[in-house]
Amino acid sequence: MSAPGTGTATAPASASARTGGADGGGPPVVTVTVPPRSFRSELRAIKVVWRRELIRFRSERVRIVTSLAQPLLFLFVLGSGLQQLSAASTDGVDLKTFIYPGVLCISVMFTAMFSAASIVWDREFGFLREMMVAPVRRSSIVIGKCFGGATVASLQGVILLALAWTVDVPYSVSLILGVFLLQLLLAFSITAFGVMAAARIKQMQSFMGLMQLVVMPMFFISGALFPVTNLPGWLAFLNRIDPLTYAVSPMRSIVFNHLDLSKQAEASLNPGITWFGWTVPMALEIFTVFALGMAMLGIAIWEFNSGE
């Protein structure tokens, strides 16, 4: 595997030797070899694609701040504003506390979509080609990208998690752990969705259009801002087929489990999802998010494999 002998010899300043091409007397050349594809090399590829996402996230501090703006607007402006109207029907629960789990979900969702969008940038600026011609499986690139998006979005989610005290949600290890893991899963699934879409979309404007057309409705329909009981039939139907619904509901359950709520408030604010009258257990809700994420990851990999 290793190049014979020359391994530790650092290259000398060869600039001075540019003209003197004395045969055999040139500077020692560090020669490397590329090993055949193996499980280990695939892991390295996944890791480096993942790490690139983190490096870029760190260098884009502005993005961290701007992508916090939207969730904070929903939480504090919409939450505080609508509280005036709804005090009577939330059974004593502050509206901000009610929409907090939903806001945890959307902040993750937007960040994850932006991470996936970087594939479109990568294509426009050519870097995608550098990854596509490497001697690794394209699935490794796609998986690395999804892990990267999931990590970045969850880090963003941690900032919002730190704001729990402002909406009267007490901290506990189980709360932080539960919310974090669920955010990670949601972020992974959303990134997979975004990457799947980005495989076909060649221009950033089109991707932004998709965000408006798909992501915003997904968010509004998901029940992040309202309880999903007693909805009009058409909205209840849309709500049940909205994948985000299955993340918002368990997120709300995790947060509400740490609150001291009246039975009545619990029943009206966190009724759980029903399929034809049957209440879907939380584990199945979470599994739905996972399964959809894996399905979209599969489609994304298939798309990148069949391209070019």
Place this chain on the structure above:
Amino acid sequence: MPAAISVKDLRKSFGELEAVRGVGFEVEAGEVFGFLGPNGAGKTTTINMLCTLAKPTSGSATVAGFDVVASRDDVRRHIGLVFQDPTLDGYLTAEQNLRLHAELYGVEKALVAPRMQQVLEMVGLWERRDGQVLAFSGGMRRRLEIARGLMHSPRVLFLDEPTIGLDPQTRNSIWGYIRQLQESEEITIFMTTHYMDEAEFCGRIAIMDHGEIVALDTPEALKEQVGADRIRIETDDDGAAIEAIEARFGLEAGISEGAVTFAVPDGEEFVPRLFAELGVPIRSVSLSRPTLDDVFMSHTGTTIRDAEETDGGAKAKNKFAAQMMGGGRR
């Protein structure tokens, strides 16, 4: 030693359009092989097939001993690529770009740093390794791409128009690296260009036109084949001059870049006869030894620039390239 690249009857069609119409050639290990032709001649399509980026419609090719269709990954492990269009991550530093490349290619960890230093020093960017690529000039980026293409010690380096759009100084230094590489590493270089003067530096060149290879040899041999000197005259009546040349001397002349051009052996002795016998007033005359432009002309009946002016325009890039060429020469 086996051939670095071996191509047999390679074809590629895009729907109705046959971009590459059965090319075949061999490139020996250690050679600098130039692929020449106007934009749209099929050079990039050919290079894409050799790099496993496009599947041949028919025919076969091996690179570094591996079949480009059956052993795609093995080919990829042994080739370095520098594309016409940039493929760097501008948000990363030069070093981060190279490290990322080394990780993707599975380069042994202990060798990443020394190899990186070597390739960065070669292209004169070692001091700038911590600089973000976004802040680099076009020439620096191209040099960094070349360094990255060499990062995993490829056996064959593909350069697709490596000097396009660059200033003369950077073009010269890129040719300097190529010569240096030939001396220091066991590497075969396969490049496309449509700069005729640069093709002179290649060991052998293949001229491609309309999807076919029309000539293949060393630059010297190709020029010798043309044999004749080239005479360009400016006259008061180009049409009459062309007719007169044909009628009186039996030579075929054409208009190229605004002047009547034709080839003739022993040009110095011919010029006095031309003035005496042509019968059309001549305003200026110039005589030149055969160049690769003439080689191209003798095989395709047009100069590379004229070919681009009529064929081109399909891609906006063509226009840009033509401007760059015109600006650099006139």
